[in-house]
Amino acid sequence: MIDSMMLLFTTNFVLYALVAGISLALVAGPLGSFIVWRRMSYFGDTLAHSALLGIALGLLTDSNPQLSIILSCLVFAFLLTLLDRRPSISTDTLLGILAHSSLALGIVVLALADSVRVDLEAYLFGALLTIGNADLIWVLVVVSLVAIVLSVFWNDFVSITVHAEIAEIEGANVNRLNLIMVLLIALTIAVSMKIVGVLLITSLLIIPPAAARSMASTPEQMAVRASIIGCISVVLGLISAFYFDVPVGPSIVVVATLIFLVFYFYPNVLKTRN
Amino acid sequence: MDISDTSSNPASHSSTGTNAPGVLLAAKSINKDFAEKKILENISLTIEEGQIVTLIGPNGAGKTTLVRIALGLLQPDSGSIYHRPALRIGYMPQRVHVEPTLPLTVNRFLQLANRQDTALLSSTLEDLKISHLEGRQLTDISGGELQRVLLARALLRKPELLILDEPAQGVDLAGQAELYQLISEISDRHRCGVLMISHDLHLVMSSTDEVICLNHHICCHGKPEHVTNDPAYLNLFGANASQNLAVYTHHHDHEHGIGGSVKEHDHD
Numbered sequence: 449m450i451d452s453m454m455l456l457f458t459t460n461f462v463l464y465a466l467v468a469g470i471s472l473a474l475v476a477g478p479l480g481s482f483i484v485w486r487r488m489s490y491f492g493d494t495l496a497h498s499a500l501l502g503i504a505l506g507l508l509t510d511s512n513p514q515l516s517i518i519l520s521c522l523v524f525a526f527l528l529t530l531l532d533r534r535p536s537i538s539t540d541t542l543l544g545i546l547a548h549s550s551l552a553l554g555i556v557v558l559a560l561a562d563s564v565r566v567d568l569e570a571y572l573f574g575a576l577l578t579i580g581n582a583d584l585i586w587v588l589v590v591v592s593l594v595a596i597v598l599s600v601f602w603n604d605f606v607s608i609t610v611h612a613e614i615a616e617i618e619g620a621n622v623n624r625l626n627l628i629m630v631l632l633i634a635l636t637i638a639v640s641m642k643i644v645g646v647l648l649i650t651s652l653l654i655i656p657p658a659a660a661r662s663m664a665s666t667p668e669q670m671a672v673r674a675s676i677i678g679c680i681s682v683v684l685g686l687i688s689a690f691y692f693d694v695p696v697g698p699s700i701v702v703v704a705t706l707i708f709l710v711f712y713f714y715p716n717v718l719k720t721r722n
Numbered sequence: 723m724d725i726s727d728t729s730s731n732p733a734s735h736s737s738t739g740t741n742a743p744g745v746l747l748a749a750k751s752i753n754k755d756f757a758e759k760k761i762l763e764n765i766s767l768t769i770e771e772g773q774i775v776t777l778i779g780p781n782g783a784g785k786t787t788l789v790r791i792a793l794g795l796l797q798p799d800s801g802s803i804y805h806r807p808a809l810r811i812g813y814m815p816q817r818v819h820v821e822p823t824l825p826l827t828v829n830r831f832l833q834l835a836n837r838q839d840t841a842l843l844s845s846t847l848e849d850l851k852i853s854h855l856e857g858r859q860l861t862d863i864s865g866g867e868l869q870r871v872l873l874a875r876a877l878l879r880k881p882e883l884l885i886l887d888e889p890a891q892g893v894d895l896a897g898q899a900e901l902y903q904l905i906s907e908i909s910d911r912h913r914c915g916v917l918m919i920s921h922d923l924h925l926v927m928s929s930t931d932e933v934i935c936l937n938h939h940i941c942c943h944g945k946p947e948h949v950t951n952d953p954a955y956l957n958l959f960g961a962n963a964s965q966n967l968a969v970y971t972h973h974h975d976h977e978h979g980i981g982g983s984v985k986e987h988d989h990d
Contacts, residue, residue, distance in 0.1 A: 485824040607834040610820060613795055617813040618835060618879060657823075664825040665859065 462686070464584050465576045465696065469682035471591045472640050473656070477675025478598055479636055480653035481660075481667065482629060485609050489654050490540055491528065491630075494547035496637050496649040498524040500554030503571055503641075508561050514586050518638040524550070525634035529627060551646070574645035574697030576686075583642055590639040594632050605629060606667050644697040651701045656681065659708035662715035677707055744770045746809060746883045746915045747792060752801035754787055761787050762798070763939040769883060774909050774916040776926050776946075779936035780958055785919045786816060788936065789887050792917060809883060812876030816887040816919075818868065820860050828863070828871050829856045835878040846874045850904065865892025869901065877908065884909070886918035890925070898922070902929045923950055923959075 483492055502520025506513050524546075531542060558566050570578065579587075598605070607615040608622050616622045637649050644652050657674040664670035685700030692699075710717060747769045754762040761784040769775050777785050790796040792803060793813060805811075820826055832843055847853040850870045855863055863871065869889055876884055889905065890898040902920075906929030909916050920926045923933060927946040934943045941954040949955050 485821050487821070603834065603837060609824065610826065610831065610834060611815065611818055613793075613815055614813055614818075614875065615834075616795060617793055617811050661823055661825065665827055665857075666825055666830045668830075670825050 461577055461579070464579045464581075465686060466683070468579050468584055468587045469576060469643055469686065469700065470679050471588060472636070472643055473652070473678030473682050474675050475591050475594045475598065475636060476640070476653050476678050477656055477660075477673070478602075478671035479594065479632060480655075480678075481657040481671045481674055482605060482609060483633065483650075483653050484657045484661075485667075486629075488633070489650055490543045490547070492633055492637060492650040492653055494528065494543045494550070495521055495524055495634055496641070496646050497547040497551040497554070499638060499641055500571055500646050501550045501557065502554075502638075504554045504557035504561065507566065508557065514583070514639075517641055518590075518635065521634040521638040522631060525630045529630050570645070571641065572645050572647050573695055574641070574643050574648065576643050576696040576700075579642060587639045587643075590635050594636055597628065597632060601625060601628065644700060648697050648701050652678065652681075652704065655701070655704040655708050659704070659711045662711050663718060677704065681707060742770075743806075745804070746771060746806050747917070748804040749788075749792060750802045750804070752788070752791055752798045752803070754784070754791065754796070754798050756787075760938055762791070765801070765936075765940060767934060767940075769915040769917050771882070771915055772909060772913045773932065774906065774918070774930045775932045775934060776923070776930040777917070777919045777934050777936055778921065778923050778949075779941075783937045785936055786887055789885055789917065789919060793885055806882070810879055810881050812879045812881030812884045812914075814869075814872045814876045814884070814886040814889055816891065818860075818872060822861060826860045827856070828852070828858050828860060831860050831871065832875055832878060835875045839878075842878060842880075846877050849908075850874050850877075866894065866897050869893055873901075873905075880912075881914055883915045883917070886916065888919050888921065890920065890922075898925050902926050905929060923955075 483489055499517050499521050502517045502524075503513060505520065506516025509516070528543070528546070555568065558568060567575070604615070604620045604625055607618070608620055608625050612622050633653075636653070640649050640652065656677040657670060659677050660670045660673035663673055681700050681704035684703045686696060688694070688703065689696040689699040745768055749765060749767050752762050752765040753760075765788060767775065777788065779785050787796065791798050793811065794803065794805070829843075832847075836842065844853070847856060850873060852867060852870045852874065855867055855871065860868070860871070869892060873886070873889060876886070884905070886905070890901050893901055902925055905916060905918070908914065918926075923946060926933075927950070930946055932943065933946045933949040935941045935949055935952070935955050935958065937958060941958060942949055942952040944952075
């Protein structure tokens with residue numbers, strides 16, 4: 449068992465998967481916490497679904513798939529923030545329409561573009577084990593960028609999340625910070641597509657923070673613990689995917705969900721008595 | 723001074739001019755409509771260093787709108803707002819709702835205002851007698867305690883001007899008097915100007931320099947003891963509101979209908 453485990457983790461593609469998954473989980477903790485605090489999970493879903501449309505368009509125009517995903521996420525994120533300011537219909541209805549229409553459109557376009565064979569399942573549920581050199585570099589670059597921006601603006605982000613008006617009076621540029629936050633979410637979703645897939649990305653962002661909530665008394669504690677839970681989910685998800693021969697992305701999400709359930713029903717499970 | 727002239731500049735008796743060094747904030751002829759309803763009509767006011775100006779008025783009179791315009795959070799349809807250059811404002815909003823998913827201790831909440839100066843943080847907590855709350859979750863403290871925490875956050879910016887939207891809401895009667903006393907002491911000690919909204923003039927009387935009675939326009943203004951006897955004030959709040967005070971009258975040029983609308987009539 450130990451031997452086969454050692455083999456598992458020294459195999460190149462598994463190592464790539466592990467590095468990509470863990471680095472994503474590290475930023476998904478703090479970033480996902482903001483998504484939870486700001487009630488943006490539906491927003492994240494919509495962005496993720498629209499990414500599939502980006503892939504389809506990228507394939508049609510024969511451009512770099514990673515680049516077209518990132519571009520389409522950024523464009524959609526920008527459009528969504530613009531739409532958000534003119535609520536002629538309620539935001540969740542609008543997001544619902546956009547999420548599913550872009551997903552449907554993406555699948556239709558992919559089906560029409562039959563010149564290229566496309567593994568739809570890989571995009572919908574992730575294909576962590578097919579990660580190559582180039583993919584890994586994308587993930588690492590974007591994750592480092594997100595981590596740097598998050599740490600530079602951390603106090604401002606927390607402040608506008610707690611109370612935007614006080615933050616503004618204290619000198620924070622709320623509109624600009626909101627836009628930066630949305631772009632960070634878009635970037636993270638774009639690179640995590642290969643890891644957990646369009647349909648499961650938001651869960652990797654919101655389940656670890658939700659699990660960490662009961663153990664935290666400050667925003668920072670919640671963010672760090674969410675990162676740890678995310679990493680544990682990635683590692684255990686990968687291992688169980690091998691041992692039970694199941695897809696990696698869903699397996700990671702299942703582990704995260706189990707951890708969430710434990711802390712949800714037994715919030716004191718890790719508290720030591722002194 | 724002709725108090726019945728609603729377009730005069732109520733808070734500056736000394737006609738200091740908008741850019742005088744002591745002037746922290748000056749609003750000039752502010753108008754604001756929402757959905758074609760006039761919320762603020764021709765409002766002018768000035769706040770100087772060390773001066774406490776209290777806004778009173780019935781619900782829906784436009785008090786919070788005026789405060790948001792004074793803060794620069796909202797643009798007026800017409801009129802202008804002057805802030806002294808580099809003015810530091812401490813703001814205490816009417817309502818703070820913290821998402822239950824967001825863990826936040828009192829200490830961390832206050833650090834959002836000023837992360838470096840921990841000495842200032844602990845002395846402010848002591849001044850407001852809330853040191854014992856530091857480790858508590860913001861969602862677990864009482865309404866009165868929350869008001870003090872919000873005041874502490876505003877003070878951590880070392881403000882030259884404090885803008886407080888109903889600072890005493892949710893505070894019991896004894897606590898209200900104490901809180902207003904505290905605000906008055908803070909204003910004295912730091913020479914900071916204060917603009918606050920209050921519902922109960924009697925509680926703020928002793929600690930306020932100028933009262934502006936607002937109902938979409940400025941109904942009356944002046945020293946608190948004058949305003950409480952002003953027929954326009956009595957009209958808005960009922961005679962009971964000042965039954966214990968000697969009657970002081972002057973001419974006023976309008977009355978209010980049930981909805982707060984102004985019924986103009988000639989002077990007699």
